[in-house]
Amino acid sequence: MGTYILRRLIIGAITLWGISVLVFVLIRMMPGDVASMAQLGIEDPKAAAVMAERIRKQYHLDEPIPVQYGMWFSDVLRGDFGSSYQDGRPVVGKIVERLPATASLATLSVLLGLAAAIPLGILQAVKQDSWFDRGTGVFFYALYAIPSYVMAVILVYWIGVQWDLLPFRGMTSDGFDQLGLVGKVKDLGAHFALITFCFTYASVAFDSRFARGNLLEVLRQDFVRTARAKGLPERTVVLKHAFRNTFIPLLTRLGSLIPHLISGSVILEVIFNWPGLGRLFFEGIVSRDYPIMMAAIMVSSTLVLVGILLADIAYAWADPRISYA
Amino acid sequence: MPSGTPAVPVDRNPEMKQSSVGQSKGYWRGVWKHYRRRRSGMIGLGIFALLLIVAFFSNLLAGSLPIACRYKGEVTFPAIVATVHKIPGGEHLWSMPKPFRFPQFDAKREVPKDASGWAIWPLVPWDPNEVDPPNRLAGRSDAHLLGTDEVGRDVLSRMIHATTIAMLVGFISMGIATTIGLVAGAVAGYLGAWEDIAISRVIEVFICIPVFYVILIVLLLTEPGIYKVMVVIGIFGWTGIARYTRGEFLKLKNMEYALAARALGATSNRIIFRHLLPNSLAPVLVVVAFGFAGAIFVESGLSWLGFGVMPPTPTWGNILRSGWENLRVAPHLIFPSSIAIFVTVLTFNLIGDALRDATDPRLTGSA
DSSP: OOOHHHHHHHHHHHHHHHHHHHHHHHHHHSOOOOOHHHHHOOOOOOHHHHHHHHHHHHHHSSOOOOHHHHHHHHHHHHOOOOOOOOOOOHHHHHHHHHHHHHOOOOOOOOHHHHHHHHHHHHHHTTTTTSHHHHHHHHHHHHHHHHHHHHHHHIIIIIIIIIIOOOOSSSSOHHHHHHHHSSHHHHHHHHHHHHHHHHHHHHHHHHHHHHHHHHHHHHHSSSSHHHHHHHOHHHHIIIIIIGGGGGHHHHHHHHHHHHHHHHHHHHHHHHHOOOSSSSHHHHHHHHHHOOOHHHHHHHHHHHHHHHHHHHHHHHHHHHTTTOOOO | GGGGOOOHHTTOHHHHOOSSOOOOOOOHHHHHHHHHHHHHHHHHHHHHHHHHHHHHHEEEHOOOOOOOEEEETTEEEEHHHHHHSSSHHHHHOOOOOOOHHHHHHHHHHHGGGTTTEEEOOOSSSOOOBBBBGGGTOOOSSSSSTBOOOOOOBBBBHHHHHHHHHHHHHHHHHHHHHHHHHHHHHHHHHOOOOOHHHHHHHHHHHHHHHHHHHHHHHEEEEEEEOTHHHHHHHHHTSHHHHHHHHHHHHHHHSHHHHHHHHHHHHHHHHHHIIIHHHHHHHHHHHHHHHHHHHHHHHHHHHHHTTSSOOOOSSOHHHHHHHHHHTTTOOOOOOOOHHHHHHHHHHHHHHHHHHHHHHHHTTTTTOOO
């Protein structure tokens, strides 16, 4: 197991390095950089050229691309992703600052999503082909086809604007600091409600059908018949014997869900003005902030790799038949 | 593993076993037979056909050019000509009649002035980019069935013309993705060896890259254009297709008929394109159907962020966006575009699922 993880980590590091080269070159080859953007506001062409030259020098944009990459790479090895072009603050600091908003949302979303999807999936499988199974099946199928940004716009309109029930801008209200503990929790809860729902409904729709399908497959197997034949109550058969065997596909799914939740949140974070990573990366990309762009790509890619690796390790942990010797 | 799977072209068609005389009905007819049984798949196909019709005939449904008219003694068909112009090379087939060719010519004002003339107008007599300034952000009315947007353009007309864009997004991006994916998957699966290793590595890198960010970066840093988004989505969306094609080729290349073709001295090209590709296409088509939904999903999202197909070209995403920006005054903008995006994504999910069941030998009762 140890060697397996080590080998995977090494391959993962090489993949990450490949991605960094690819994206770095891609970004630098594109026309227009932060200097040419700063030029836009200046009318005198000479002053503009001087200004652009100075900015290029400051950020080493006048060096050849391989040299620039070397500088960036050696900094990254020391844990330094450079400083943002927008405000000169270190990128790592900005990411750490934005992480709680995104991570709390992602954790909440995964937990709530599974808490809703697994029982629903079990119920659907146990009552296969009943009106409940068919009804929820059609409903979830349709729900899954609604893009989260569409859902967000409609919910904000009805619940946020029309009925004025829940806030939809940011994570806290103005004057959050003056609130008592109960007030703070209430305020956070209200702000979390809409964005968490928009984040979660699609995975509930997908995962419940996923859990249902897996459970149905297991329920057809011989050991389930044996369990029933020896007179175990149906509840024990389903929950203890069958359901446990559907864990593995769920773990894989979870592994692919986590990176998606962290980096795939651009539009929702923009809609809800959420102070998270997605919006930081989006704003960085829009203002051609190279260090932020690179950090965005590297953080997201790393998360995908870690997610896949964790799923594979969890695989072996959950199912002793799987070994990576 | 390949030895356990049935010989695909024969065994997937159960009727073959009964009729020993006559030619095999063919793989695709078998797929269609199973596909047709699924009502949801047929509904999806129906909506897809409808979307294609709206997309192609958008100028006849909505626009400021008459479908047929008599103006200054001449009978012309400007909107039909505009439709023909949508076909690549169509400009050479039938040129736009004279006054209608000029952008400053206001057909809606000029044509009725001709006392001896007549005209048949499209159902929605507004061009998607024609402004009606007094009616900015107006709600539903007889003149504008779905209201107007922030500069006074007719929303229904924009919705109809956005259908064309959505279908273009699907076809162009999936066309590019399918071409790259099929070639890469076929090469990796058929040749194996170092080609397989190289292509599999590239696919792995693409899986780890946050595609949405990369698309955003590329779109932002290059010149704007209508087709750019579609091309970029295609270039970054081929890996799923390549993986499936590779898997199919790994399975098929050792089948009896492929070996027989090789024994007869067929070239690799012939085996790949004549024998293996047609048989690996159906499972790949499932991925393409879902990809179609995904491409429209992504483009609408990018349009929402302001990075999709560039305004003033209408897209469902940018209509939704203008609804979002004017949420308090003009909620009528969000519902039509939301429904259009939802229905289109749903349609391709339905088609993809039905196609998956129809091509799955375990479900078609032939395994």
